[in-house]
Amino acid sequence: MIFRLAWRNIWRNKRRTFITLTSIMMAVFLSNFMISLNEGVFGNMMDTMTRTFLGHVQVHQNGYWEDQILDNAMEADDELANLMLSTKHVIAVTPRLESFGLASFKEQTKATQVVGVDPELESELMDLEKHLYEGRIVTREDNAIMLGYKLAADLKAVIGDTLVIIGQGYHGVSAAGKYEIVGFLKLPSPVLNRRMIVMPLALSQYLFSAENLLTGYTLLVDDTDRPEKATAGIIRQVDTSKYEVMTWPELMPEMVQMRTTKVAGSFIYIGILYLIAGFGIFATILMMMAERSYEFGIMLSVGMARSRLILMMVMETLLITILGILAGSVLSYPALYYMKVNPVPLGGVAAKTYEDMGIEPLIMTSTDISIFVDNGLFLFLISCLIALYPIIKIWKMNPVEAMHK
Amino acid sequence: MSAVIRTNNLQKYYNPGEPLEVRALDGVTLEIERGEFTAIVGPSGSGKTTLLNIIGGLDHQTGGTAHIGDTEITALNDNQLIDFRLHNIGFVFQAYNLIPVLTAKENVEFIMLLQKRPKAERDARTEELLTEVGLADKMNNRPMEMSGGQQQRVAVARALASKPQFVLADEPTANLDSQSTADLLDIMAELNQKEHVTFLFSTHDQRVIDRARRVVTLEDGKIISDVRK
Numbered sequence: 001m002i003f004r005l006a007w008r009n010i011w012r013n014k015r016r017t018f019i020t021l022t023s024i025m026m027a028v029f030l031s032n033f034m035i036s037l038n039e040g041v042f043g044n045m046m047d048t049m050t051r052t053f054l055g056h057v058q059v060h061q062n063g064y065w066e067d068q069i070l071d072n073a074m075e076a077d078d079e080l081a082n083l084m085l086s087t088k089h090v091i092a093v094t095p096r097l098e099s100f101g102l103a104s105f106k107e108q109t110k111a112t113q114v115v116g117v118d119p120e121l122e123s124e125l126m127d128l129e130k131h132l133y134e135g136r137i138v139t140r141e142d143n144a145i146m147l148g149y150k151l152a153a154d155l156k157a158v159i160g161d162t163l164v165i166i167g168q169g170y171h172g173v174s175a176a177g178k179y180e181i182v183g184f185l186k187l188p189s190p191v192l193n194r195r196m197i198v199m200p201l202a203l204s205q206y207l208f209s210a211e212n213l214l215t216g217y218t219l220l221v222d223d224t225d226r227p228e229k230a231t232a233g234i235i236r237q238v239d240t241s242k243y244e245v246m247t248w249p250e251l252m253p254e255m256v257q258m259r260t261t262k263v264a265g266s267f268i269y270i271g272i273l274y275l276i277a278g279f280g281i282f283a284t285i286l287m288m289m290a291e292r293s294y295e296f297g298i299m300l301s302v303g304m305a306r307s308r309l310i311l312m313m314v315m316e317t318l319l320i321t322i323l324g325i326l327a328g329s330v331l332s333y334p335a336l337y338y339m340k341v342n343p344v345p346l347g348g349v350a351a352k353t354y355e356d357m358g359i360e361p362l363i364m365t366s367t368d369i370s371i372f373v374d375n376g377l378f379l380f381l382i383s384c385l386i387a388l389y390p391i392i393k394i395w396k397m398n399p400v401e402a403m404h405k
Numbered sequence: 406m407s408a409v410i411r412t413n414n415l416q417k418y419y420n421p422g423e424p425l426e427v428r429a430l431d432g433v434t435l436e437i438e439r440g441e442f443t444a445i446v447g448p449s450g451s452g453k454t455t456l457l458n459i460i461g462g463l464d465h466q467t468g469g470t471a472h473i474g475d476t477e478i479t480a481l482n483d484n485q486l487i488d489f490r491l492h493n494i495g496f497v498f499q500a501y502n503l504i505p506v507l508t509a510k511e512n513v514e515f516i517m518l519l520q521k522r523p524k525a526e527r528d529a530r531t532e533e534l535l536t537e538v539g540l541a542d543k544m545n546n547r548p549m550e551m552s553g554g555q556q557q558r559v560a561v562a563r564a565l566a567s568k569p570q571f572v573l574a575d576e577p578t579a580n581l582d583s584q585s586t587a588d589l590l591d592i593m594a595e596l597n598q599k600e601h602v603t604f605l606f607s608t609h610d611q612r613v614i615d616r617a618r619r620v621v622t623l624e625d626g627k628i629i630s631d632v633r634k
C-alpha cells in the first residue's frame with residue numbers, strides 16, 4: 001500500500017520527475033563515463049604493461065632495480081624459479097637478462113633495450129607468438145633476434161637483414177655481435193616497439209659475457225590488483241638479504257602516482273556532478289513536501305502513523321534516485337561497452353602525449369561492474385541523506401498546521 | 406452514561422496574558438449523546454473549528470478536559486492521538502479530503518488498511534459504504550475525476566470505514582452548490598437515522614442548520630444557546 005502510494009506520487013508531476021530523473025541520469029552517465037575512461041586507459045595500460053612485459057612481480061639481486069646494470073645481475077637458479085612457481089597465486093616465472101646496446105644497420109644507429117628471454121617460458125608473458133608482427137619467432141637455440149616493429153622501421157631493416165649490436169658486458173667487458181633478424185614484434189607499448197630487441201637467453205648471456213647470469217625473474221600472478229598476495233608467500237621462502245621481491249606498483253611508482261593524480265582530479269568533477277544531482281533531488285523533495293502539506297495533514301488526521309508517512313516519503317526519495325541510477329547505468333553501459341570493444345584512436349597532440357607516457361594512444365573504457373555499483377551506491381547514499389529532510393519534517397508535523405498551509 | 410463526547414470547561418487561549426490574547430474557546434461544557442445529529446453554528450471566529458479540532462484530538466486545549474467515551478482525549482500525547490483517531494473518530498473536512506493518487510475505493514479502503522483489517526472485510530465494507538453514499542459506479546475514479554459533492558460523499562464513506570464512535574465534519578458543505586449540499590445532507594441524515602451514526606458538524610449554512618436535530622451556537626468561544634428540535 002505504502003509502496004503503491006509512493007510510486008503513484010512520484011508520477012504526479014511527470015515533468016518534474018522527468019527532469020529530476022534526467023539530472024540523476026546525466027550525473028550517473030557522466031561519472032560512469034569518466035571513471036570508466038580512467039580505469040580503461042590506466043587499468044588496461046597497467047594490465048597490458050604488466051602482462052606483456054613488466055610482469056606483476058620481479059625478483060632481482062638486491063639493489064638491481066635501483067641501479068640497473070649488468071654488474072648487479074644474479075646467478076640463474078632453477079631451484080629458486082621452481083620454488084616461486086609452486087608458490088600460491090603465481091602463474092608463471094620467466095628468467096630474463098636485460099641490458100642496453102647500440103644497434104647499427106647500414107647508416108642507422110639506435111639505442112636499444114636488449115632482452116634475453118626463454119621463448120617458451122615467455123608464452124605466458126611477452127608471448128612472442130601472439131605479438132609476432134612479421135617473420136617468425138626465435139627459438140632457444142637460435143642465433144637470431146627479433147625487433148620491435150617501429151625500431152625496424154627506424155633502422156629501415158627488413159626480415160633477413162643482419163644487425164650489429166654493440167654494448168658493454170658483465171664487469172665492463174665489451175660486447176659486440178652480428179645477428180640475423182628473423183621477426184618483428186608488435187607489443188601494446190610504443191616504447192617497447194621503438195626500442196626493444198629480443199634474443200634467446202643463452203645468446204644474450206654470450207653477448208654480454210654473462211654466463212648463467214640473469215638480471216632477474218619476471219612473474220605473473222593471478223590477480224593484477226593484488227600482487228602482494230603472491231609476494232607474501234615468496235618472501236617467506238627466499239633469502240631477502242640476497243634478493244629483492246618487487247610488485248609492479250613498486251616497479252613503476254610514477255605510473256601509480258599518475259593514476260592517483262588523475263583519479264583524484266576526476267573525483268572533483270564527479271563531486272560537482274553529484275552535488276548538482278543531489279540538489280536536484282533535494283529541490284524536488286522540498287517542493288513535493290511543500291505542495292502536499294495539506295494532504296499530509298489529512299493523512300495524519302485520519303490516523304496514518306507518522307512512521308508510515310515517513311516511510312512513504314523516504315520511498316519516494318529513494319525510488320526517484322534508484323530509477324535515475326538505473327537509467328544512467330543502463331544508458332552508459334552499452335556506450336561504454338561499445339567503446340571498450342572499439343577503442344577510439346587518439347590523434348594529434350593527445351596521441352603524442354600518450355605515447356610519450358608510454359601509453360597506447362587509444363581511448364579505452366572499462367565496463368567493470370564495480371564502476372556502476374560504486375557510482376550508484378554513492379548517489380544512493382546522498383539520497384539517503386536527503387531523505388532525512390522529510391523524516392525530520394514529518395516527525396515534527398502538526399496536522400492542523402499542515403492543513404493551514 | 407451514553408454520552409460519546411463530553412467536554413468540561415474547555416478553554417483554548419492564544420497568547421495568554423498578552424495584549425493580543427484570543428479566547429478561541431472560553432469554557433465550553435458540552436455533551437453529545439450517541440446517535441445525535443448536531444450542528445455547531447456561530448459567526449466566523451466564534452471557535453467552531455477550534456472546538457471540533459480539540460474534540461477530534463487534532464489540537465490541544467489550554468484548559469479543561471474532553472472525553473471520548475471513557476478516554477480523556479485531552480491527556481493523550483501526539484502519537485497516541487493518531488492511533489486514537491484512527492480507531493475512534495471519522496473525519497470529513499471542508500474540501501480536498503481524499504488522497505489524490507488513490508481511487509474512491511482505495512481511499513475508503515485506506516483507513517481499514519491502516520487498521521490492518523483482513524482483505525475480505527475491507528472489500529465488503531468498501532463496497533457497502535460506497536453504495537450507501539450512492540457512488541458504487543465511481544469506485545475506480547480518482548478524486549480529480551469526481552465532482553466536489555461526490556468527493557465529499559466518498560469522504561463520508563471513508564469516515565465511516567473505521568467504524569468510529571462518531572463523525573466530525575468541519576463545514577463539510579462550504580464548498581458545495583445547493584444540490585450537492587442537499588444530497589450530502591440526505592446521506593448523512595440517512596446514515597444517522599438507519600445506522601445511528603453520531604454526527605457533529607459545524608456550518609454557516611442556514612439550510613444545513615435547518616436539517617440538524619440539535620443546534621449548538623457559539624459566540625466568542627462560549628456556548629450561547631443549545632437547542633434540541
Ligand SMILES: Nc1ncnc2c1ncn2[C@@H]1O[C@H](COP(=O)(O)OP(=O)(O)OP(=O)(O)O)[C@@H](O)[C@H]1O
Pocket residue numbers: 419427428429447448449450451452453454455456
Ligand atoms: N493559530 C492561531 N493563533 C491565534 N489565533 C488563532 C489561531 N487559530 C485560530 N485563532 C483564533 O481563534 C478564534 C477561533 O477560530 P476558529 O477557527 O475556531 O473560528 P471558526 O468559528 O471556525 O471560524 P470560521 O467560521 O471562520 O471557520 C478566531 O478568533 C481565530 O482568529
Ligand SMILES: [Mg+2]
Pocket residue numbers: 453454455575
Ligand atoms: Mg472554522
